[in-house]
Structure formats: structure tokens, C-alpha cells
Amino acid sequence: MGLSKNTxxxxxxxxxxKYRQKHNLFVAEGVKVVNEFLNSSxxxxxxxxxxxxxxxxxxxxxxxxxxxxxxxxxxxxxxxIGVFEIPKEKEISSDKFTLVLDEVNDPGNLGTIIxxxxxxxxxxxxxxxxxxxxxxxKVVQATMGSLTRVQIVYTDIISxxxxxSLPTFTADxxxxxxxxxxxxxxxVLVMGNEANGISKEVNDVIxxxxxxxxxxxxxxxxxxxxxxxxxxxxxxxxxx
Amino acid sequence: MGLSKNTxxxxxxxxxxKYRQKHNLFVAEGVKVVNEFLNSSxxxxxxxxxxxxxxxxxxxxxxxxxxxxxxxxxxxxxxxIGVFEIPKEKEISSDKFTLVLDEVNDPGNLGTIIxxxxxxxxxxxxxxxxxxxxxxxKVVQATMGSLTRVQIVYTDIISxxxxxSLPTFTADxxxxxxxxxxxxxxxVLVMGNEANGISKEVNDVIxxxxxxxxxxxxxxxxxxxxxxxxxxxxxxxxxx
Numbered sequence: 021m022g023l024s025k026n027t028x029x030x031x032x033x034x035x036x037x038k039y040r041q042k043h044n045l046f047v048a049e050g051v052k053v054v055n056e057f058l059n060s061s062x063x064x065x066x067x068x069x070x071x072x073x074x075x076x077x078x079x080x081x082x083x084x085x086x087x088x089x090x091x092x093x094x095x096x097x098x099x100x101i102g103v104f105e106i107p108k109e110k111e112i113s114s115d116k117f118t119l120v121l122d123e124v125n126d127p128g129n130l131g132t133i134i135x136x137x138x139x140x141x142x143x144x145x146x147x148x149x150x151x152x153x154x155x156x157x158k159v160v161q162a163t164m165g166s167l168t169r170v171q172i173v174y175t176d177i178i179s180x181x182x183x184x185s186l187p188t189f190t191a192d193x194x195x196x197x198x199x200x201x202x203x204x205x206x207x208v209l210v211m212g213n214e215a216n217g218i219s220k221e222v223n224d225v226i227x228x229x230x231x232x233x234x235x236x237x238x239x240x241x242x243x244x245x246x247x248x249x250x251x252x253x254x255x256x257x258x259x260x
Numbered sequence: 261m262g263l264s265k266n267t268x269x270x271x272x273x274x275x276x277x278k279y280r281q282k283h284n285l286f287v288a289e290g291v292k293v294v295n296e297f298l299n300s301s302x303x304x305x306x307x308x309x310x311x312x313x314x315x316x317x318x319x320x321x322x323x324x325x326x327x328x329x330x331x332x333x334x335x336x337x338x339x340x341i342g343v344f345e346i347p348k349e350k351e352i353s354s355d356k357f358t359l360v361l362d363e364v365n366d367p368g369n370l371g372t373i374i375x376x377x378x379x380x381x382x383x384x385x386x387x388x389x390x391x392x393x394x395x396x397x398k399v400v401q402a403t404m405g406s407l408t409r410v411q412i413v414y415t416d417i418i419s420x421x422x423x424x425s426l427p428t429f430t431a432d433x434x435x436x437x438x439x440x441x442x443x444x445x446x447x448v449l450v451m452g453n454e455a456n457g458i459s460k461e462v463n464d465v466i467x468x469x470x471x472x473x474x475x476x477x478x479x480x481x482x483x484x485x486x487x488x489x490x491x492x493x494x495x496x497x498x499x500x
Contacts, residue, residue, distance in 0.1 A: 128368070135482050141475030166482050199499040235381030235498055242375050242406050244491075251488035252495045258475055259439040 023068065023087045031091045031103065037153045044106045046155035050098040053164050060168035062104050069100040093157055106155055110171045114184055117206050117257070118144045120177055121151045122222050123213040124246060130154060131162030132247040133211075138166035140254045145170050148177045148222075177210070181225045184208050188226045190218055191249050195229025203257050211250050230256075263308065263327045271331045271343065277393045284346045286395035290338040293404050300408035302344050309340040333397055346395055350411045354424055357446050357497070358384045360417055361391045362462050363453040364486060370394060371402030372487040373451075378406035380494045385410050388417045388462075417450070421465045424448050428466045430458055431489050435469025443497050451490050470496075 033039035034047045045065055048057050051074055058064060058077055067080040070088055088097045112118075119142055124130055130152050137145050152159065154172045181188055189203075190210040210226060212218030218226070232244065232252050244252075273279035274287045285305055288297050291314055298304060298317055307320040310328055328337045352358075359382055364370055370392050377385050392399065394412045421428055429443075430450040450466060452458030458466070472484065472492050484492075 132485055132488060135485065136488060138476045138482065139472075139474055139484055164482055169476065232379075232495070233498075234379055236378045236409065242378060242404055244379055245372055245375065245487075247485075248372060248376060248488060248491035251484075251491040255472070255492045255495065258473075 023083055023091065027066075027068075028091060031101065034103070035093065035157055037156070040106065040153070040155050045103050046106055046160060047093075047157060048102045048104060048160050049092060049094055049100065049157075050161070051100055053161060054100045054102040056165035057102060057104050057168060060165065062107060062168055065103040065105055067100065067102050071099050074099060094161075109173045112146060112173055112175065112180065113144060114186070115206070116144055117142055118146055118184075118186070118208045119250070119254070120146045120148075120181065120208055120210040121212075122148045122177060122210060122218045123150045123216075124211070125152055126214055127152050127156045127158035128162060129214065129245070129247045130156075131159045133250050134159070134163040134170050134172070135166045136247070136251055136254055137170045138163075140258050142254065143169065143171055145172045146177060146180055147172060147174050149174050178221055178225060181208065181210070181222065187228065189228050189230055189253075190223070190226045191232065191253060192217075192229035193231060195231040198230040198232055198253065198256050201228075201230060201256075203260055205260070207257065209250075209253060209257065211246055211253075214246055263323055263331065267306075267308075268331060271341065274343070275333065275397055277396070280346065280393070280395050285343050286346055286400060287333075287397060288342045288344060288400050289332060289334055289340065289397075290401070291340055293401060294340045294342040296405035297342060297344050297408060300405065302347060302408055305343040305345055307340065307342050311339050314339060334401075349413045352386060352413055352415065352420065353384060354426070355446070356384055357382055358386055358424075358426070358448045359490070359494070360386045360388075360421065360448055360450040361452075362388045362417060362450060362458045363390045363456075364451070365392055366454055367392050367396045367398035368402060369454065369485070369487045370396075371399045373490050374399070374403040374410050374412070375406045376487070376491055376494055377410045378403075380498050382494065383409065383411055385412045386417060386420055387412060387414045389414050418461055418465060421448065421450070421462065427468065429468050429470055429493075430463070430466045431472065431493060432457075432469035433471060435471040438470040438472055438493060438496050441468075441470060443500055445500070447497065449490075449493060449497065451486055451493075454486055 040046050048054050067077050068083045069080050072080045186206050186208050188208045280286050288294050307317050308323045309320050312320045426446050426448045427444055428448045
């Protein structure tokens with residue numbers, strides 16, 4: 021069996037968003053991560069492995085360690101590379117708690133946020149079109165199974181926010197103390213870019229701003245990272 | 261002026277913990293980060309910059325862009341590299357809210373956690389000796405000023421936990437629901453390793469386990485990242 025030149029080229033190309041979109045495919049690596057996708061509703065296109073016995077998939081293609089090393093993006097390749105189909109985006113539901121991301125750029129942050137959604141039972145994540153792609157390799161490796169349980173849609177978030185009938189919230193330094201606010205069960209929470217927060221256009225259509233109070237030296241403290249701020253706000257919505 | 265061979269060697273060596281400890285020095289880069297350290301109680305040893313006018317420090321050493329590039333660990337070097345003295349560890353106070361880390365390995369996680377401490381006004385962070393070094397370059401760059409406001413001590417955490425008179429807590433899947441627990445103002449909260457949680461020895465000396473309830477599919481959800489779990493628990497202690 022082994023790897024053809026075309027396969028090598030395809031897999032390498034999938035580290036770029038434009039080729040993922042063109043082929044409608046993404047790559048996942050490592051025994052645990054690949055098994056999470058195999059055991060989900062995601063459809064596998066090809067499985068390249070040095071040990072087919074580890075996977076409940078009959079059509080896997082055996083490759084050598086050297087071949088695996090050639091196509092792997094991991095420092096320590098771990099037995100398998102799976103090529104999976106990017107699922108069709110679901111219709112956005114207007115009736116459930118939704119987290120919205122406005123230009124979150126860092127794959128690590130998106131990965132952490134997807135895991136948070138999974139933890140808090142938030143199954144709908146709506147991302148602005150300039151938010152980092154959730155099929156980016158780093159996001160896939162960081163989120164693992166969570167990516168299979170959270171529906172992610174990339175869309176025009178201004179339209180979405182203008183049309184939703186649920187109350188809309190965001191984090192802001194001059195908002196209401198989140199610890200003292202009555203938070204509804206169903207809401208739309210918008211989190212913004214790492215450096216700039218939410219854009220002005222988005223800010224204009226949001227109804228309520230929430231503040232996580234600072235307890236440290238107020239003049240000097242750095243802002244919270246977007247993933248940790250999201251963790252705290254989702255916890256506040258869900259603890260009620 | 262410019263860079264001597266010895267300087268180059270010294271700065272390069274400081275990317276390793278053993279040389280940071282030998283020389284009692286660490287490196288910070290970039291205008292914003294370096295200024296945060298210059299404007300703190302930290303003492304600067306040397307400042308190498310392509311533009312001395314940006315810093316309120318008279319003894320800076322002007323270097324060329326090419327020299328900066330040679331010593332920088334950043335993809336896009338940003339005008340300055342500062343070498344700072346590692347401050348003497350303070351005595352541990354037994355009377356204030358303390359976060360304890362048991363073998364947190366990832367510099368990004370430690371950086372995020374230091375920023376969280378700063379946000380929540382927690383000025384004492386006690387780390388097990390096998391926790392990643394807080395003067396690791398990635399930690400320094402991620403935490404910026406927060407590192408100057410949070411006292412960090414590396415010690416035998418079992419002794420510390422055995423001796424403290426404050427109530428001790430940790431996160432655990434089989435603990436008390438954190439949303440329903442009465443949490444004291446002053447406490448010791450222990451967070452563990454990314455893959456393995458807290459060690460058995462540490463677990464044995466902790467009084468109360470807290471659980472952040474899952475709302476997602478309980479069978480399948482990945483665990484929370486240590487930094488986001490810390491964010492939620494600190495928020496719970498402070499919101500009361």
C-alpha cells in the first residue's frame with residue numbers, strides 16, 4: 021500500500037484553510053483524537069496508520085513509520101493520521117443558549133472555548149467569518165471529541181445578533197457586575213478578539229454588558245484572556 | 261557598543277532554567293513587556309535596544325536590528341531585550357488566600373494562571389518544585405506585568421499544605437458542587453497537573469474537594485483545561 025505522491029500533497033495542503041474548504045476535508049492525528057472522530061457522526065475519508073488493529077475501521081491504509089513521519093505535523097507522530105469530511109453546517113437554531121465569537125484569532129483559545137461549550141452543554145457556537153477556522157489542525161488536536169459535540173457555524177454575526185429574539189450579552193469593563201446580575205437561562209453571549217474585544221458594529225447591537233469585577237490592583241492588572249473570561253461567564257450563566 | 265560574544269552566550273543560556281538559576285537572571289522582550297518590568301520592583305541588569313529613547317533607563321546599550329535578531333526568541337523582534345534579576349522569593353505568608361500548583365507543566369497555562377491571580381487579587385502563588393519555572397521565557401512574555409504583582413514561591417507543597425491553618429480545597433470530579441458550597445474568604449486552593457491532576461500524596465492532605473458540574477454529555481465531555489478550571493474556581497471564591 022503506502023503513500024502516493026498525490027496523497028502526500030493532499031494531506032500537506034489541508035494545513036491551509038483554502039484547501040480544507042476546496043476539498044471539504046480536514047486532518048486529525050493520534051490514536052485518541054482519531055478514535056474520537058471515528059466514534060462520532062463525522063465521516064472518515066482515509067485512515068493512514070502504522071497499526072490498523074487499533075481502529076475499528078476496515079479500510080485503513082497501512083503505512084510505515086517513515087511515511088507517517090513525512091505527513092505528520094506532530095513532533096512525536098502517534099501511529100495514525102485520519103482525513104475526515106468537514107460536516108455540513110447545521111441551520112442556526114434561534115431558541116438555544118448560543119455563544120458567539122467575534123474574530124477570535126488564536127487556535128488555542130478557540131480550542132479551549134469549544135471544550136468549555138462542551139462542558140457547559142452549549143451546543144451552538146456561532147463564529148464571525150474572520151474567527152479562526154475550527155478545522156485548523158491545532159484546534160482539532162486541542163478539542164478532540166468536543167468538536168464533534170458542538171455545532172459550529174461561521175456566519176455574519178451582525179445579522180444573527182440583529183435577528184435573534186434572545187437577550188444578548190457581552191463582556192465589557194463598564195458593564196453590570198456579573199455576580200449581581202440576574203442572568204436568563206437562554207441567552208446569546210458574545211466574546212471578542214484577543215487584542216481589541218468586540219467590534220463597534222457588534223457592540224452597537226448588544227443589549228447588556230457584563231463585567232467580571234477585578235479584585236487586584238485595578239490600575240495595573242492585565243485584562244483576562246478571552247478563554248478564561250468565557251469560562252467565568254459561562255459558569256455564571258449556568259450556575260443560576 | 262554592540263554585543264560581545266559573552267553577552268550573546270549569556271542571553272542564549274538564559275533560555276534554560278539551570279542557567280537562569282546559576283546567574284539569577286531572566287530575559288524579557290518587547291517594548292511593552294520590558295517597560296512593565298522596568299516600572300516594577302524588578303531590577304534590570306542590562307537593556308539591549310535599537311531605540312534607547314523608548315525606555316526610562318539611562319544605561320541601555322544600543323544594538324543594531326541584526327544584533328537584536330540574533331538574540332531574540334520572538335518571530336518579530338520588538339526593539340528591546342531586557343535582562344532582569346530574579347527577585348528573592350518572599351517568605352510564605354500563612355494568612356492569605358493562596359493558590360497552589362502541583363506540577364503544572366505548560367508555560368501557557370502557568371502564564372494564564374498568574375494573570376488570573378493578578379485579576380482576582382491573589383498575591384501568593386505556591387508552586388511544587390516540578391511546576392514549570394515562572395521565569396521561563398514563554399511565561400514571562402504571556403504574563404507581563406502580572407508577574408511583578410504576584411509573589412511566586414517554589415517549595416515542597418506537601419509540607420506547606422500540612423502546616424497551613426487555612427482550609428484546603430482542590431478540584432475533583434467527585435467533590436461537592438462548587439455552586440452550592442459555602443466558600444471561606446481565606447483558603448488554600450490546589451490545582452494539579454494537566455494530564456494527571458493532583459498527586460496522591462497531595463490529595464491525601466487536602467480537606468475538601470470541589471466539583472464544577474458538567475452540563476454537557478457527561479459520558480463524553482473532555483475535562484476542563486487547568487487554567488479554565490482555575491478561572492471558574494477563583495471566581496467562585498471571590499464572588500461570594
